[in-house]
Amino acid sequence: MSLARSTETSGPLSFEPRSGIAVSAPPESRRDQVEATVAAARACAAHVAARPPASRAAWLSAVADAVQERSAQLCELAxxxxxxxxxxxxxxLARAAGALRFYGAVAEEGSWLDAVIDHARDGVPDLRRVNVPLGPIAVFGASNFPFGFGVLGHDTASAIASGCPVVVKAHPAHPRLSAALGELALSTLAAAGAPSGTFGLVAGFDAGAALVTHPAVRAVGFTGSQAGGVALWKLAAGRPVPIPVFAEMGTVNTAVLTRAGAGRAAEVAAGFVDSFTLGMGQFCTKPGLLLAPAGSAMIDHVRNALATRAPSGWLLTASIARAYTTGLERLLESGARTVHACAPPADGWAAPATVLEVDIAALQAGSVLLEECFGPVALVAEYADDTELDGALHALPGSLAAAVHSGGPEDPELAGLVACLAGRTGRVVVDGWPTGVALGWAQHHGGPWPATTNSSASSVGASALTRFVRPVAYQDAPDSALPEPIRELNPWGVPRRVDGVRA
Amino acid sequence: MSLARSTETSGPLSFEPRSGIAVSAPPESRRDQVEATVAAARACAAHVAARPPASRAAWLSAVADAVQERSAQLCELAxxxxxxxxxxxxxxLARAAGALRFYGAVAEEGSWLDAVIDHARDGVPDLRRVNVPLGPIAVFGASNFPFGFGVLGHDTASAIASGCPVVVKAHPAHPRLSAALGELALSTLAAAGAPSGTFGLVAGFDAGAALVTHPAVRAVGFTGSQAGGVALWKLAAGRPVPIPVFAEMGTVNTAVLTRAGAGRAAEVAAGFVDSFTLGMGQFCTKPGLLLAPAGSAMIDHVRNALATRAPSGWLLTASIARAYTTGLERLLESGARTVHACAPPADGWAAPATVLEVDIAALQAGSVLLEECFGPVALVAEYADDTELDGALHALPGSLAAAVHSGGPEDPELAGLVACLAGRTGRVVVDGWPTGVALGWAQHHGGPWPATTNSSASSVGASALTRFVRPVAYQDAPDSALPEPIRELNPWGVPRRVDGVRA
Structure with missing residues (x-):
């Protein structure tokens, strides 16, 4: 690993992972700049909240268009x-543009407002409830999806769709791209008629901490590491007025091959290797552990698959590369044994894609073996019987996703395994891999701690909007004093429950 | 205040607030008893979750019947x-019985499951999402509503309705009633066919802490003081696997009389006194602060109303009585002046119902004047102009409820005040008082910190169920491996969104 630092620069740097060569990056935000950005968000919050969802959808659609028009240059920079x-x-980028449009469409559809009207009856007052936007949201994007979970990713799009201004903290792994996306968003939103302050961008560690502790910031969206997410969660909990932190963090996502599926071991091994090395293993949904029946020769199949495919590439940052090296060492010290390690490229932040095997009895709650190692490494363990498999499954911490590879729909183990894994994860995949996260109404991208800080929240899919609102009930308020979704004539045309009946 | 302690008893005591006389109360739970109770809840959790909502509704209905059959003796004990x-x-008690049935009916209706199906299309997998129960819930009831927020109150009913076993920590203010309700629930649930462990009861401070830190407990419902709620919230956040704490805590609930409503000052004063002295002011929704226009003679009207009504009674516990005395002193030290104080009864934990006046300029963020004083005291402040009113409104901390008393639906200030208060509270009441909390689909009983630890959650109303579930997505799972609500043929007949369309 080499790390050449340009001698001409003194401020923040943007690094090229293939070589480690750095160029100058936009400066970090000064405290007064952060203050001004948050003040603008605060000042426009009521205006953003009051705009009909169709307007917000139009803003997001304009941003999507602008991003796609500049796809080539943005992707080159990324x-x-x-x-x-x-x-x-x-x-x-194309999927991120689609997500910007999707969240706008979800906002327009209006179910997320959860509008409910109970007309007065028998001495009980008229009560109406609707979700209202929280106000300015701080968004911390991830290093590994510079578009999907970056400056204009799911958190930003769903927060604006829900009626909240957003202040993004640029990720230091792609500072120039962040700045370019930020400028694009600012100019496009202004041209589309969004209030000034609807979107803001700050850079620097101190700026991020200032956001989370700022009295005007009402919630935090975060995608990234355990350490980063938990640190922000604690910071927010220590405020005089604590705010919710929706941190989506990395986990070990387990895949299980059933006994009836053992005949598919070679195919499963190939899929496993493709999935855990995708994007150099830098997916929060990477399958980090495969449990296979003894006798399936899974270790051999995985060794062959990895050796045949021989994926190679670079990690995103120097610190991720260092953590990967350290993480591999910790796994080996904890009883894992190398099955196969690929030769990495010579320069930059290259990393060896690696499969390790481990005795299933070593998979105990709290073991390092069940902590995420971010990068292209995964573990394989073989189980001899139900007792061994159940023991491992019950030791698993919460995860974003899990998978079962079966002998088909009639596999007698399938339903039990799906139910068991559902108790520990946010998404259960059958006969597939968790690394693809489709965007839609039914998606859930979250899961029990430590996958997230809030297991009821999703950072992908239609339900992502509801993170950034809270309900308010209005009792005996005249129509003119009510928000549009719960006015008698339903001017926004949103789905509602009226006197107990869904309409 | 007198506190006679029975000399024959050595364990926990049950006190009679009117006299301070104590009788023996059920013993505190030993650690092994807490462990056994939680173990039973854990052991039955999957069974409770798997029962159709109609079964859970039947259990709750049976409990409601049993409680109502014993209404006279339970109310005497209470x-x-x-x-x-x-x-x-x-x-x-009658309303609490109604709530047990209501949450069962909400569970049966099924919207709270938020069942969503996106069928496979264009290479995108089949994805289905449904809310699944979290598992054992620890419930901490309140002192002030021994039925509504007690052993069989909203938290217990909504948690069981959502498919979670419950372990209640008995409130020390009504230990004998808690034990009686607990026994009733245990026998009735068993007879109704609920799995053993669906409900459990423990007693004692240490038992409560043990619940919150127990690995098998998955969430906490709490109703009570700021200090108690925040302490449990911190305890839960410090667990190796933190869990959500839904604490609904006391706040200062503000009422505003508009200028156009000034002609109603006498009527509003009477309503204010009736509301803030209801249940000896021991309501979390007590209106603790009235802002009235200068010239409305509100101070005089309130003085007259309190002197005329002269409510008297006792506080729930010795510690509440002590805190009330201390709280009154703190308010007076912070610039409040006594308008009128009623003479309390001579014995027991009597307390003087009191109205204080305060200069509106003293209502600054962080002031003791804006902290709840639990009991029959409220403040009145007069505002001379918009600047003074706005200053006070912007200093208000989050609250459970707020009210506007207007000059009618055409009052030009009404919509602005409702919107302003909606930004700081969970429920805005127009031309009424917040102390009544109707149960229904549209209710929201919660609010921004410090009203609750989670502003998206409600402890009353149909949405109370969703506190105790989390979403799980199932990708390409065969029907036989799916929970009922998202099986293709919808065996539970719940509302769903299928391919984007609400059905």
Whole structure:
């Protein structure tokens, strides 16, 4: 690993992971700049909240158009800072643009407002309830999805869709891309008629802490590491007025091959390797552990698959590369044994894609073996019987996703395994891999601690909007004093429950 | 205040607030008893979750019947421990029985499951999402509503309705009633076919802490003081696996009389006194602060109303009585002046119902004047102009409820005041008082910190169920491995969104 630092620069740097070469990056935000950005968000919050969802959808759609128009140059810039490759980034950008439009459409549909009207009866007052936007939201994007979970990713899009201004803290792994996306958002939102302050961008560690502790900031969206998410969660809990932190963090996502599925071991091994090395293993949904029946020869199949595929590439940052090296060492010290390690590229923040095997009895609650190691490494353990499998499953911490590879729909173990894993995860995948996260009404991207700080929240899918609102009930208020969704004539045309009946 | 302690008893005591005389109360739970109770809850959790909502509704309905059949003796016992009066308690018991049935009916209706199906299309997998019960819930009831927020109150009913076993920590203010309700629940639930462990009861401070820190407990419902709620919230956050704490705590609930409503000052003063002295001011929704226009002679009207009504009674516990005395002193030290104080009864934990006046400029953020003083005291401040009113409104901390008394629906100040208060509270009442909390689909009983630890949660109303579930997505799972609500043929007949369309 080499880390060449440009001698001409003194401020923040943008690094090229393939070489470690740095160029100058936009400066960190000064405290007064953070203050001004949050003040603008606060000042416009009521205006953003009062705009009909259709307006917010139009703003987000305009941003999506602008991003797609500049796809080539944005992806080139993103590739320079992440080494994720232009093809992958081009697809990610297109999906992120689709997400901006999707959250706008969800906002317009209006179910997320959860509008309920109970007309007065028998001495009980007229009561109406609707979700109202929380106000300015601080968004911390992730290093590994510079578009999908970056400046204009799911958190930003769903927060604006829900009627909240957003202040994004730029990720230091892609500072120039963040700045470019920020400028694009600012100019596009202004042209689309969004109130000034609807979107803001700050940079720097101190700026991030200032956001989370700022009295005007009402919630935090975060995607990234355990350490980062928990630190923000604690910071927010220590405020005089604590605020919710929706941190989506990395976990070990377990895949189980059933006994009836053992005949598919070679195919499963190939899929496993493809999935855990995707994006150089830098997915929060990476399958980090495969439990396979003894006798399936899974260790051999995985060794062959990894050796045949021989994925290679670079990690996103120097610190991720260092943590990967350290993480591999910790796994090996904890009883894991190397099955196969690929040769990494020579330069930059390259990392060896690696499969480890581990005795299933070593998978105990609290073990390092069940902590995420961010990067292209995964563990395989073989189980001899139900007792061994159950023991491992009950030791699993909460996760974002889990998978079962079965012998087909009639597999007698399938329903039990799905139910068991559902108790420990946010998404259970059958006969597939968790690394693809489709965007839609039914998606849930979250899960029990430590996958997230709030297991009821999703950072992908239609329900993402509801993180940034809270209900308010109005008792005997005249129509003119009510928010539009719960006025008698339903001017926004949103779905409602009226006197107990869904309409 | 007198506190006679029976010399024959050595364990926990049950006090009669009217006299301070104590009788023996059920013993505190030993650690092994707490462990056994939680173990039973854990062991039955999957069974409770798997029962159709109609079964859970039947269990709750059976409990409601049992409680109502024993209404007279339960209310007599409750009155002995709370001095809230048999008529009030009889009404509360009937409403609590209604709530048990209501949450069962909400569970059966099924919207709270938020079942969503996105069928596979264009290479996107089949995705289905449904809310699943969290598992054992620890419930801490309140002193002031021994039925409504007691052993069988809203938290217990909504948690069981959502498919979670419950372990209640008995409130020390009514230990004998708690034990009686607990026994009733245990026998009735068993007879109704609920799995053993669906309900459990423990007693004692240490038992409560043990519940919150127990690995098998998945969430906490709490109703009570700021200090108690925040302490449990911190305890839960310090667990190796933190869990959500839904604490509904006391706040200062503000009422504003508009200028156009000034002609109603005498009527509003009477309503204010009736509301803030209801249940000896021991309501979390007590209106603790009235802002009235200068020239409305509100101070005089309130003085007259309190002197005329002269409410008298007892507080629930010795510690509440002590805190009330201390709280009054703190308010007076902070610039409040006594308008009128009633003469309390001579014995027991009597307390003087009191109105204080305060200069509106003293209502600054962080002031003791804006902290709840639990008991029959309220403040009145007069505002001379918009600047003074706005200053006070912007200093208000979050609250459970707020009220506006207007000059009618056309009052030009009404909409602005409702919107302003909606930004700081969970429920805005127009031309009424917040002390009545109707149960229904549209109710929201919660609010921004410090009203609750989670402003998206409600402890009353149909949405109370959703506190105790989390979403799980199932990807490409066969029907036989799916929970009932998201199986293709919808065996539970719940409302769903299918391919984006609400059905």
């Amino acid at each position: 590739d320079a800072e992440t080494a994720l490759g232009v093809p992958r980034l081009t697809g990610e | 009155d002995a421990e709370t001095a809230l009066g048999v008529p009030r308690l009889t009404g509360e």
